[in-house]
Amino acid sequence: MRQLRLLWRHPVITITVIILAVVLTLHSIGAEQAGRWLASVFVIGFIAWTVVDMARDMLRGHFGLDILAVVAMVATLAVGEYIASLIIVLMLSGGEAIEDFAGRRATRDLSALLDRSPRVAHVFARTGTADSSEMRDVPVDEVAVGDELLVRPAEIVPVDGVLLTDAATFDESSLTGESLPVTRERGEEVLSGAINGTHAVRIRAVRPSSESQYQQIVSLVQAAENSRAPVVRLADRFAIPFTAVALLLGGIAWAVSGEPSRFAEVLVLATPCPLLIAAPVAFLGGLSRSAKAGVILKGGAVVEQIARIRSAAFDKTGTLTQGRPELVDIRPSPGFDADELLELAASAEQYSSHVLADGIRRAADVRGLALRTATDAREEATNGVVAVIDGREVAVGKPAYIASLAPDTVRAALDVSQAAAYVSVDGRFGGVLVLADPPRPEAADVVAWLQDHGVAHTSMLTGDVRSTAESIAQQVGIRDVHAELLPPQKVELAAKINPRPVMMVGDGVNDAPVLAAADVGVAMGAKGATAAGDAADVVILVDSLAKVADAVSIGRHTLRVALTAIWIGVGLSVGLMLVAMTGVIPAVAGALIQELVDLATILYALRALSGPPTGLPRR
Numbered sequence: 214m215r216q217l218r219l220l221w222r223h224p225v226i227t228i229t230v231i232i233l234a235v236v237l238t239l240h241s242i243g244a245e246q247a248g249r250w251l252a253s254v255f256v257i258g259f260i261a262w263t264v265v266d267m268a269r270d271m272l273r274g275h276f277g278l279d280i281l282a283v284v285a286m287v288a289t290l291a292v293g294e295y296i297a298s299l300i301i302v303l304m305l306s307g308g309e310a311i312e313d314f315a316g317r318r319a320t321r322d323l324s325a326l327l328d329r330s331p332r333v334a335h336v337f338a339r340t341g342t343a344d345s346s347e348m349r350d351v352p353v354d355e356v357a358v359g360d361e362l363l364v365r366p367a368e369i370v371p372v373d374g375v376l377l378t379d380a381a382t383f384d385e386s387s388l389t390g391e392s393l394p395v396t397r398e399r400g401e402e403v404l405s406g407a408i409n410g411t412h413a414v415r416i417r418a419v420r421p422s423s424e425s426q427y428q429q430i431v432s433l434v435q436a437a438e439n440s441r442a443p444v445v446r447l448a449d450r451f452a453i454p455f456t457a458v459a460l461l462l463g464g465i466a467w468a469v470s471g472e473p474s475r476f477a478e479v480l481v482l483a484t485p486c487p488l489l490i491a492a493p494v495a496f497l498g499g500l501s502r503s504a505k506a507g508v509i510l511k512g513g514a515v516v517e518q519i520a521r522i523r524s525a526a527f528d529k530t531g532t533l534t535q536g537r538p539e540l541v542d543i544r545p546s547p548g549f550d551a552d553e554l555l556e557l558a559a560s561a562e563q564y565s566s567h568v569l570a571d572g573i574r575r576a577a578d579v580r581g582l583a584l585r586t587a588t589d590a591r592e593e594a595t596n597g598v599v600a601v602i603d604g605r606e607v608a609v610g611k612p613a614y615i616a617s618l619a620p621d622t623v624r625a626a627l628d629v630s631q632a633a634a635y636v637s638v639d640g641r642f643g644g645v646l647v648l649a650d651p652p653r654p655e656a657a658d659v660v661a662w663l664q665d666h667g668v669a670h671t672s673m674l675t676g677d678v679r680s681t682a683e684s685i686a687q688q689v690g691i692r693d694v695h696a697e698l699l700p701p702q703k704v705e706l707a708a709k710i711n712p713r714p715v716m717m718v719g720d721g722v723n724d725a726p727v728l729a730a731a732d733v734g735v736a737m738g739a740k741g742a743t744a745a746g747d748a749a750d751v752v753i754l755v756d757s758l759a760k761v762a763d764a765v766s767i768g769r770h771t772l773r774v775a776l777t778a779i780w781i782g783v784g785l786s787v788g789l790m791l792v793a794m795t796g797v798i799p800a801v802a803g804a805l806i807q808e809l810v811d812l813a814t815i816l817y818a819l820r821a822l823s824g825p826p827t828g829l830p831r832r
Contacts, residue, residue: 225259225306233299240296252295259302260286281456281483288463288477289800297481297800304808331371331405331427335363337415353422360418364409372405373425374416382410455783459483459790466794475796481803482789491778491814498821499771507755508764515750519733520768523712525668526727527660528719529675529685530569530632530650532737532758536720538569538632538650540576544625545644554644556582558636561600561607564590569634570598572648573609595676595699597634608637612678613697615642632681655759656689658829662762664690669712674703674727703727718761735761762827770824774817782814 232255239248260283267280282305289298334356338347348363353371356362361377364370370383382394385407394410397403403416406427422428463479496513503510510516527533543551559577562570563584577584587600597610608618612635616622619637625645627633632650636643660671672693673686682696695706704727707717714732717724728734728749736749737756753760786807793803 223306226303229255229299229303229306233296233303236296236299249293249295252299253290256286256290256295256298256302263305281459281480284460285477285480285483288473288480292474292477292800294474294477294800297477297804300801300804301481304804304811331369334360334371335365337361337363356418356422358418358421362416362418363413364416365413366409366411368409369427370403370405370407370409370416371425372418372422373420374403374405374418376401376403376414376416378412378414378416381412381414384408384410451779451783455483455786458787462787462790462794466796469794470796472796474800475794478796478798478800478803479790479793481800482793482798482807483786490811491782491818492775494815495771495775495778495818495821498774498819499767502771502822502824503764503767506760506763506767507753508760508767509752509754510764510768511750511752515733516768516771518714518768519716519751519765520772522668522714522716522733522765524670524672524710524715525660525663526672526674526707526710526715526717526731527691528717528724529673529677529682531720532718533656533673533685533689533691534650534652536650538572538648540572540646541631541649542647543644544647546621546623546642548641549638549643552580552582554636555580555646556584557602557605557607557638557643558609558634558646560585560587560602561590561598561609562634563587564600565592565598565609567598569632569648570609572650573634573646576646605639607643609634609646611635611676611697619643627680627684631684632677652685652688653758655757655829659758659762660690662827662829663765666765668716668765670710672710674698674706674717676700676703700724700726704730707731716761716765718758735764759827759829762829766827767824771821774821778814778818781817782810785810785813 232251236248236252239245239251263283267283282301286298286301289295289301331353333350334353335348336351336356337360338349356372362371362374376397376399379399380396381403382396383403384394385404402419404427405422405425459480463476463483466479467473467476493513496516499516500510500513503516510519530536530538540555543555545551545554555573555577559573559582562573564587574584585602587602588604590598590600592598593610593614595611596614597608599606599608601607608615612622612624612633615635615637619640619642622635622637622642625633625635625647627647632648634646634648636646664671670693671691672695673682673691674695675682676698677696679694679696682694686692686694695702698706703724707715707727707730716733716735717727717731718735718737719728720737724736728736733751734749735751735753737758738749738752738754751764753764789798789803789806789810792798798806
């Protein structure tokens with residue numbers, strides 16, 4: 214059945230083989246003229262089909278390398294080498310089959326990811342009790358936030374949820390690349406796409422399917438698969454000079470020898486399969502390898518661009534740091550109590566999406582403080598949040614913003630890795646909440662790796678206060694620090710960074726504009742930052758900055774393999790053409806030899822599926 218599917222997928226190969234067998238048979242029984250007519254009619258039809266496709270490409274602005282194959286087929290027919298012309302047809306159609314096979318091999322990991330997408334969830338009926346045993350199967354798209362789900366042994370978790378069972382083991386290799394199973398405790402988040410262990414567990418959905426981790430990965434992979442790889446551009450760069458060289462060598466051979474057949478003998482060795490096939494296979498391999506490593510590169514163009522980066526800029530919170538700051542100190546102003554200040558601030562921070570807000574709310578919960586409901590609340594973009602609580606206007610945010618509301622605001626002295634949320638109440642300075650968010654343990658290694666591997670300039674672009682930004686930058690090895698920036702200012706600064714191209718790494722909604730504006734935008738998407746992920750060219754699916762180095766390393770290795778595959782094909786073809794100019798390679802033999810050149814370049818291109826590790830320590 215597999216062979217039948219192959220023949221159905223590539224019928225030109227089957228027809229060409231049959232016609233070649235018939236022609237050889239006719240030739241052996243003395244009916245050479247009949248064989249010549251049969252071969253000529255078939256090859257002329259194939260040439261017409263190829264010319265139509267080539268014309269369509271040229272109308273779209275793409276110079277087709279197929280012109281060499283067309284010239285070679287016309288030349289072999291013209292000099293009576295009709296068997297060689299059939300072999301060229303077989304070579305071109307066989308090259309497409311090899312490309313299809315290699316492409317399927319290269320995209321195997323991507324296809325497996327798509328095929329495993331969960332479609333059904335086992336949802337418990339909402340009866341008001343946690344012990345309800347009534348359950349129904351529903352499409353995964355219909356799961357609502359708050360629904361309680363059963364995940365059976367070895368099943369894929371359908372949506373992101375919180376574990377209700379005491380403990381469970383999950384295989385998260387498709388999400389993180391971590392080969393060993395991980396254990397989650399009650400209350401921990403379980404990501405969709407993880408495979409449950411040997412015991413059935415219960416989870417409570419915290420996100421709908423469309424916003425869950427696995428569905429976001431699937432959407433990104435589909436977008437990456439459907440994008441146009443830059444190998445078309447890579448091939449275009451070689452198309453005109455390669456065609457000119459081939460025609461020139463063929464013309465010289467004809468002129469010197471005086472034999473038209475010499476032109477055909479040279480041209481059969483100039484067919485463009487190495488350029489048209491090997492490089493696309495390399496880029497597909499790179500996309501597949503990166504997806505398996507937990508990095509989604511949104512198309513081949515991104516692979517080429519990230520391979521060439523010369524500068525890197527980083528956001529701070531959630532990117533260079535863990536992004537989960539903990540409250541370490543409360544410094545109330547005279548007239549305010551510490552618990553009162555924390556309670557008011559946490560009540561206002563209910564209406565904020567800033568990363569510090571989560572730490573303040575957690576601290577209030579740990580102290581047993583009840584959060585109050587605001588009668589009015591608004592978030593001032595990048596500055597803070599304002600809420601009216603029990604008739605009092607409470608503002609929490611950056612020092613400059615709070616100082617604009619409360620002139621008596623006093624800036625706090627902070628230690629390394631600390632951040633501060635300033636509070637005002639009815640226009641009076643209420644105090645400071647000090648939080649600590651240390652650098653990620655791998656951050657310094659990643660910055661050092663980039664600097665050691667051709668990234669000439671590294672910088673930090675952050676909206677946080679300068680003292681905090683500089684302390685983190687010093688610890689991770691970044692000297693160029695730009696702090697207290699608004700999103701438009703980040704975009705403006707990113708545009709001025711040199712040398713180019715520049716890569717920007719961020720995680721939050723406020724990073725979306727600069728990620729979209731950078732030459733390569735990289736989003737830390739492990740925590741579901743959909744806006745940043747949508748705007749970025751690269752999405753890191755694992756909560757580790759080390760994957761940034763992996764993305765750059767994979768991009769460079771893939772581009773290097775693609776270019777080397779092209780040069781192998783071009784070098785072998787030109788060398789063989791020079792030999793063919795002497796007349797020692799008959800047209801039929803040349804067509805067969807060129808098939809071996811195609812195979813060699815494609816096998817080399819498959820090296821993009823693997824590559825050297827970055828050497829970063831894995832924590």
